Amino acid sequence: MSGLSGTEGRERPIVIVGASLGGAKAAEALRAAGYEGGIVLIGEEHERPYERxxxxxxxxxxxxxREKIYVHPPQWYAEQNVTLRLGTAVSAIDPAARTVTLTDDGRIEYAKLLLTTGSVPRRLPVPGADQDGVLYLRRVEDSDRIKEALKSASRLAVIGAGWIGLEVAAAARTAGVEVTVLEAAELPLLRVLGREVSQVFADLHRDHGVDLRFGVQVAELTGDGRTVSGVRLADGTVVDADAVVVGIGISPATALAEAAGLEVDNGIRTDEHLRTSDPDVYAAGDVANAYHPLFATHIRVEHWANALNQPQTAARALLGQPDAVYDRVPYFFSDQYDLGLEYVGYVAPGGYDQVVFRGDPATREFIAFWLSGGRVLAGMNVNVWDVVDPIRQLITSQRAVDPARLADPSVPLTDL
Incomplete structure (x- = not known):
């Protein structure tokens, strides 16, 4: 086989597009599995891989x-013989030739290809959204800009009451900034958590002085054409702000895959081995809409744990190990003020018929369980710790449980 473009007699490397947590962990997993061939890790950002x-x-x-955000120390890549190409974008994939083309017109041949291209923030499609002071959060420089804004701003508007919006709101209130959160739905995190649990987060932020406005539509971002000064709602109300953070979700970065003819459907569609419709191309992390054997459906998870754990399966699959199957139950965490939570499981929107609380949500020290037909689909522990493993076991067992015993703190979760 030919090797890297312009090098004769060398085997083609495994190429990873996306120098993210997922990409870096895939390189690490390949080396841990004993792979000694070439690894090329390509990323658009100039920062080495970091956690979001x-x-x-x-x-x-x-x-x-800042140093704590990075996946590996800078010398790790050279020590592991991983070619790290930063500030480099891939413009095209040719599956037939097994090559990737770079924006600088360079070309790299690959033996296998892993796509960890992640996601991009959805942009706010209203007039005035291109002004200075309109901020998004995806990359480290975005966090730097928001951090600087919180030092000088006295009023912040946050558009979107999802995880990012609420965490930014909590950081802003901690910094002493007045915060108004604008959300189209009736409650925060409604699509993710449902009405029963979403109210906990509405109460949390109101108790910390956040002005929450639900059921509103943003019509325009006001300003002088250069710098934002506020948000005009569809009913004409204007919310004054020195900066605006937009957190209305993310979209999987699938343009490269789509142009290459890979199957794309709410992300790059893969099987349980994280293999795409091309047998030499795999995908992991935010961008992968992977078949999950436990849930018997394709799911795309936009959380840190997926980017951390999926690459281990992808690496084994890239090396031809047939037992490499990704069946880990999704997990995420959040910290807001003095509330810490962990969530494990998967519930499609509207896919549950009962929520069971173990503990009182009003105290913000409880576990919530989402059930369907008596089976636990997901659990979220709030300021209660060391329970993720038994919750995960309840989910994977797929056995029906007694809701009364599930709600009873005196009954160990392991006895259900």
Whole structure:
């Protein structure tokens, strides 16, 4: 086989597009599995691979130093013989030739290809959204800009009451900034958590002085054409703001895959081995809409744990190990003020028929369980710790449970 473009007699490397947490962990997993061939890790950003959760949590709050966000120390890539190409974008994939073309007209041949291209923030499609002071959060420089804005702003508007919006709101209130959160739905996180649990987060933020406005539509971002000064709602109300953070969701970065003819449907569609419609191309992380054997459907998870864990399966699959199957139950966490939570499981919107609380949600120290037909689909522990493993076991067992015993704190979760 020919090798890297312009090098004769060398085997083609495994190429990873996306120098993210997922990409870096895939390179690490390949080496841990004993793979000694070439690895090329390509990323658009100039920063070496880093983790994103601190960008809306500790790093944004200033409690976690920048150096802690990185996946590996800078020397790791050379020590592991991983070719790290930063500030480099891939413009095209040719599955027939097994090559990727770079925006600088370079070309790299691959033996196998892994796509960890992640997601991009959805942009706000209203007049005035291109002004200075309109901020999004995805990359470390975005977190830096928001951090700087919180130092000078006295009023912040947050558009979108999802995880990012609420975590930024919490950081802003901690910094002493007045915060107004604008959300189209009736409650925060309604699509993710349902009405029963969403109210907990509405109460949490109101108790910390956040002005929550639900059922509103943004019509325009006001300003002088250069710098934002507020948000005009569809009913004519204007919310004054020195900066606006937009957190209305993310979209999987599938343009490369789609142009290459890979199957795309709410992300790059893969099987349980994370293999795409092309047998030499795999996908992992935010961008992968992977078949999950436990849930018997394709799911795309936009959380840190997926980017952390899926690459281990992808690496084994890239090396031809047939037992490499990704069946891990989804997991995420959030920290807002003095509330910490972990969520494990998967519930499609409207896919549950009962929520069972173990503990009182009003105290913000409880576990919530989402059930369907008596089976636990997901659980979220709030300020209650060391229970993720038994919750995960309840989910994977797929056995029906007694809701009364599930709600009873005196009954160990392991006895259900």
């Amino acid at each position: 959760p601190p960008l809306s949590k500790g790093y944004l709050l200033g409690t976690e130093p």
